[in-house]
Amino acid sequence: MLVHLHHAPEVDHDEGRTRARIFGEEATDLYPGQPWGExxxxxxxxxxxxxxxxxxxxxxxxxxxxxxxxCAKLEREDHLRDDAPVF
Structure with a gap:
């Protein structure tokens, strides 16, 4: 008896992660000055x-x-520099 196993197509999770990172960056403009909890x-x-x-x-x-x-929030607040400490 021959058994053929079909592989499920690979799902590209990188697109979702990339979209999430872009969305995170954009959120600093969408919700300026608000903390992450909000x-x-x-x-x-x-x-x-x-x-x-x-x-x-x-x-x-x-x-x-x-x-x-x-990261976007730190950059927006001008804290993401080599010559400035992060608080």
Missing amino acids: VEPHMAGDWRAVRGNSPLAWADVRGHAHAAWQ
């Missing part, structure tokens, strides 16, 4: 609209979005 619920609600074809849920990309938001 911004994150809005982003979680909007994730379905901005994720494109990505199958990733908000829980899968939250960390990527948060990291990008933090």
